[in-house]
Amino acid sequence: MEYRQIPANAVPRLINRLRLKHWALLAALAETRTLHEAATRISVTQPSATKMLADIEQAFQFPLFERHSRGLRPTSLGEEVVGYARQSQASLARFIEGLEVKRRGGHGQLVIGAIMGAAPDLVARAVAQIKQQRPLLNIRMVGETSDQISTSLERHDIELAVGRFSSLLQHNLFDFTPLSNEVMQVVVRRGHALVRQKKLPLAALMDWPWILQPVTSPARHLLEEEFARARLSTPANIIECASVFATLQLLQTSDAVAALPESVVRDHVKAGLLRALPIPIGSDLKGFGILTRKGEPLSEIAATFVSLLHQFAEPAAVPAPRRGRRQAPASP
Template identity: 65%
Template sequence: MDFDAESTPTLALRNAPEPKVRMSLTPRLVNRLRLKHWSLLSALGEASTLNQAAALINVTQPSATKMLSDIESAFGGALFERHARGMRATPLGSEVVAYARQTQASLERFLEGIEIKRRGGHGHLVFGTIMGAAPDLVARAVADIKRERPRLNIRILGETSDQIGVLLERHDIELAVGRFSDPLQHNKFDFAPLSDEPLRAVVRHQHPLARRRSLDWPELVRWPWVLQTMSSPSRLLLEEEFTRAGVASPADVIECTSVFATLQLLQSSDAVAVLPESVVRDHVKARLLVALPLVVGQELKAFGLLTRRDEPLSEIAQAFITHLQHNARLQATPRAAKRSKAARPPGG
């Protein structure tokens, strides 16, 4: 039997097995899930029971049960394991909850910005910063953008790099001024360096060591200390300093993530702390603190701009970044000149 060129493909198609038609997950989710469903998922990230989550979004438990059933049906599988003490997210459920929380945070920021503009304002900006950057770089950039946009609402969160990393990942802030606190964060965030951060060992003005002309680490570690937690880059650097000096870490320690609380503790006790020079500068000038004659061998790695990968920034955030980068360039010039002078040999 002969086949012409046109009939052959027709027969081939007739004899081929019929492909299975399966609806893609994307339209299924878009068609079936509403904002209230995402709000419930976000609430389940904070609550341990469905009843608590229902209360957070102001619905009854039966309604929440029906909503969760619809959500799991849309995703095609269980997102939570039920047990005697409540609910626990499955691995897939954890990813869905994390996305829901991010979406909720972004929506809340968007609506807040719209409301501010509706009232005649210039929108809002929410960002995080480490305290080492706040007194100089961040303060100047905030002042600059407020001169341009007096009715811009600005909210500043965080104190340490690990704190602002969590806020950035959860979409609670749009950008951050800090540094990586985890070796894998480069997979989530983009980083653009802004400035370095020299450290100073300080004590209160009345401290027995305040008038000493020379000190070493073996003597200093015998005093009480106020330290950042071990997740902080500055604490890790200080521990490396102890290692190089061949001394054990201080035994009398208060761990504190708040720079403000650290400064208060220093002024009310004979504790020692190592803090960014920009944080202690005004306290040293006011003779509240004394910088000890001890070189902290290394500076912290440069801090900079942290933003989420592959996510566009708002126009306000981009304008603020421009001010940050401008002030970083202005700040870098005198520092570079100071370093050059310090490195020049006597008589050179």
């Protein structure tokens, strides 16, 4: 198919020709990259999906996908169209879900992402406060690490996130407003052999199993930098786990070591289920904050939630650095 100049009447023509099913097909192709799987996902036959894609490309008057033996790959312009299709489907799903909540007597919906370091304190307090103000508000929280929630934010699966940038160029996609810092702690189960040692260099932990966050998370980047600074290799015996709940369970039932936010392990340490080791870590991890998509205003509910986050973050201002090596901010 040849590229043609888009005529002046392209917008009304596209609106008239493309239906919800067309956009649903494009969103499905973004996930599956094969017409067979995309057709199954939107409950049409493959011949129907093939014709729909042809109609879509005819409407746009340029190819959206390149055909390969392993499926379809979006063209450069196709990426733009597919991205919008995914955004529109996510927005429609949230609208329908919110409408259903209101039909049942509820009052709106808020979908947010939060890293596990912010969830136990700051986010939990803001959620509790807004639920007190709006008891019938439907709130959904997703995510564990910054890379997970930034992906959800980019895909319009959530309205805002509490985390940090997980890659260098994300400042082009998201606005960031700092909220707080978090101290990391290296923890093990109670009764662990390491608890009996008074002096513990990081090297003494290398022969033990470790539970680490995925390599795409900022906290994992920081931990790898700590290993490198100490001239140590990544531990050979590791479990990669993004779930805080699974990590806490694994810590209590094994001899594994993990570095987690203080807010996450605080109650477990107080209860004697976990023990914090005297190893400073996390001095180079930047504080977390609110991530929102550039150029997109927040809903009234989301704006209210953000104001609550700022309100609860104010008392937890970052203390001045101590002399010597400081034990600083962190969180996945």
